[in-house]
Amino acid sequence: MIKGMRVVWICSEALYEDQVGVWEWHQQYIGKVNHAVFQTQGSGRKRVIVATEENAIASLNLRTGEVYWRRVLGDNDSINALELVTGKYVVSLSKEGSSIRAWHLPDGALVWESLLQPSLGAAASLIVLPVDINHDRANDLLVFSGSLLFAVSSVDGNIIWKSNLESVRKDLVIKKLSLASEGTLTGVGFSETSGLVTVDIDMRFGEIRKVSPVDVSKALDTSELMLINDVAVALDSSLTTVVTALIKTDGDVKIVETSLADLFSGDVRNSQILQTNLEGAFALRVNDNVLVVKVDSATGQLSVLEVMEGRIVLSDSLQVVDDKHGVAIVQAAEDKGSSGKFSLRVVYADSWDTFAVKESVTLDSHRGLIKKVFLNAYLRTDRTYGFRVLVVGEDHSLSLLQQGEIVWTREDGLASIIDTWTSELPLERDRHAVAEVEHDLADWLRGHWLKLKATLLLASPEELAAVQALRLQSSDKNKMFRDHNGFRKLIIVLTKAGKVLALHTGDGRIVWSLLVPGLRSRSNLANTPVRLMPWQVPHRHALDENPIALLVGRSEDGHASTGILSWVDVYRGTELRSLKLNFPIKLVIPLPITDTSEEQLHLFIDNVHKAHVFPATEESLALFLKHKSNVFFYVVDKEKGKIVGYSVKHMIDNFSRRESDGHVFHTEAVWSVVFPSDTEVISTVVPRDPNEAVHTQSKVLGSRDVLYKYLNKNTIFVATVTPKAAHHIGDATPEEAGLVAYLIDTVTGRVLHRVIHPSMQGPVHAVFNENWVLYHYFNLKTYRHEMSVIEIYDQNRVGDKGVVQLMLGRHNATSPVTSYSLPSVEVKSQSYFFTFSVKAMTVTSTARGITGKHILVGTVGDQVLALDKRFFDPRRTLNPSQEEREEGIMPLTDAIPIFPQSYLTHVHQVEGLRGVLTVPASLESTSLVFAYGFDLFYTRTAPSRIYDSLTEDFSYSLLLITIVVLVIAIFVTWILSERKELSEKWK
């Protein structure tokens, strides 16, 4: 019996292999590229290996931009450097310069890894030496930063030698290294006491041969130093003089000082040496200009090669042939890049004025400015050199340019989604023409005929392929208007770069994208996007008004931080307006009130707990005043370990009535819950989703008794853990760890329920839905993960038992729930073991909440697992009674079973999974699921199987044939029967 039921559950999720891609899609991204090395020599596949800000290393096909392989490192493993070694490996230096790994180029397999200790810091550099130190026929690597140097074998990652300059001088910071003659490395750096210092190090053994301070009359700025052909270049501390030091082979140093005024006409307000490696020259930013300055390695004299104005991006110089070094320069067109026009030049660094390439490129305007350029050269058929450049846009996209054309573009900003929302598509305005319907009908019939043949195994391979193609491109899933079942929607996402994109749920294509002008950083203003929220969702005017999304950002100009708002039209993909607020935003609360134009009222809480009401219209003010006494909010202060509830008081009249303030109200702290800081820190706070649909307030048991769910929307779940157990497993012993779960009413601050789990530890992931909370944590005693469920039932109604009372009694589904009545709740709970660590957790949501629920768990393996809520029923017992079995309660097991068929992501991984969004479709049985991380994955799921619609592979023709056969059979039997009767009557 039970086994049979389980089979049913598996089936409710399972997917057949030929259904892959029918309604789900998967996209791969890598993030914002900040290191790139090209591998274009040889006859093999041309590729570029990139490392990103999001800690991914990927090998891309240089012709198409497609990912050959990708490795995503851990969260704390940010990549500092990337180099190619011997054309076989790519070596990455990560985790503050402490972890060095070599990856096999063709398949990305890890060849070796090594730990450098102590760690070198984020400024660590990686150099591939042109020599072999330990005779293994491969050039070796050098890693250095500050006062530490490591020589690492490129064959097995062993440390050949380690040298610590601290033993010689305490305050030494090596900035640059060069290979001098006779196996000696010359390092140039700064020391606090004596300014510039040169160090000679033996390359074979790492011995420090000599540390020689250099006498410089001026104090130096120690942030940047460049080393160009044994000439060190730095700025003095007043940033007005360039100091060049010629380091000669005999250890002698000659100092030349050049005033910036000689290089640049006009006053120097600020200046900075750029970290761009140019052959025989260096780049300097003065005010808003970029100066390329040539260094004479014999005399140390400086001469300006070019002064460039505006937004300039330079690539490192690339050795094309022996004495020619190319440099790519990208300059935004006059209008500061708003049109996406750029001029691209490749010049030879040795003779600056010869252009190898000069062309103008146009990127899509939603890519913003170009932030980084990587240059690569190739040999044309006529033995001349051509160049291709890889550019990283302001929106974190990656494009390859060649001969003034964009070869490919990757929308890699999608790897860093920070907030999501879904919007309905526009209503269908004009009906289909008749001809189109007829065409559709013929297609439809043909499709079904083929499907029938496939089911009966009569189809030829070509026909099978045609069936598969029909399934995959079922034409109506990609249309640009609403469908009856609500499967077609727009997924609106906000990325870290401040870009908003709309994805179609049908095939995941980008409908529009917008680099939000209001959120773009300006020279003195760093803007960061924070949230994406619905602002206006038209229902009454759905035909002639578009939905509007509100973007909330933070703007920092050095000392103060304020909020910024921007409104984006969801169908057109344009910014309607933006507003810079006068206050910082601490909290945004969408209120369940809309004005006559269907704009939703929002409450913004600032740092001094004043409430600002938006939109700042008279109408919204009147509406808000009407509901003011019912508005409560709470602020969670994780650092101080307290939660404070506020109510909104009177309006501040004398406030300047500017739009950027909204309507300002005083607030008052009503309650607070303070957790003892030495034993509890807040780990997780989860409120109920305000938009969730609840079908019924009661639960009828097998014994025909009724349990009433406690459905107060103002309830939050709070989990606290002991300070030691807050971060990672392994930090605390079972005795030191503990977890406390609370259910708190946010209007009154009353703690409805509190449960202590000793020896448990965080991180805690939780979902709060209807009247139950499910939370995931780690049990240090058994060393397994656990999931606990709490179900809350209202005891105030315990008198109204039975189904008849439920229907006739005073408590029907519409009676309001109030926080003020003294609640008496009954809590049922149960804990189960769960195999995996969890990255994200959510629950399916359906249009009316009738369908059963599945808990969607983002596992440590970056898969999304759907678990039936019935597994987490706290009423499971070892031997369920007959009544309980009738209800569908399973016998108690200690662990939650994991069926591979219930992975929604099946053979895909959503690498770096960070969030799962569930949206109800109009069809009650179905919930849409969007999981994001590095990858995006969309699918739809039916937790209780599709009971309100025929499945896609339902065979209409089989049904028709059966009906026809039945009708024929009826007639045949009728005739036979008539005949028999007649013959009997003749007897």
Next chain:
Amino acid sequence: MAMARRLRQILLLALFCLLSSFASANTVTPPKTLSSYSVEGRVKVEGMAAKQPVSKIANIKVVLNGGQEVTFIRPDGHFSFKGVTAGTHLLEVVALGYYFSPVRVDVSARLLGQVRAVAVETRRTLSDALVLEPLREELYYERREPFSVVGLLKSPMGLMVGFMLVAVFLLPKLMESIDPEEIKRVQEEMRNQPTPSFSNMLQGRS
């Protein structure tokens, strides 16, 4: 020019290296701080290599303490975590298509970083080497049953058709196989009380 100079340097250096190759290489291992050990092990990939492409195997990760550290396995399945503190830790293997039990790893400070490992799902202590083996392969797709007559007949429509066929063809045969005398007796009974015939029912006559 610069290149040529550098080349000469390299040649000189190579010569120098050759001459002094008898001098032992001064390999320096990082001094182990008291609380830092390495956990080394192997994921059993032998069975997988045949079924999975190399790039899939190369993407197998080992996760320490639910995400504190992440490392990849080498093609032979070996992995290592360096700089692990003494204490109890949790290892999880992330391999698409395989189900691994998380492993509890005790790094002993007293026994200089000796590692003891227990698979928490099966509560089985792993033998002296930390070799992680998948508990099972995972098939993410429901297997589509090949077309079968039984399957078709089991569907509601098939059952309906089947019942009709039985009623039409088998019931009359059944009648024949009954003893003729018995039939006569029944027919007589039927004559006495006319039973509603199939055609009567259809025409609404009783």
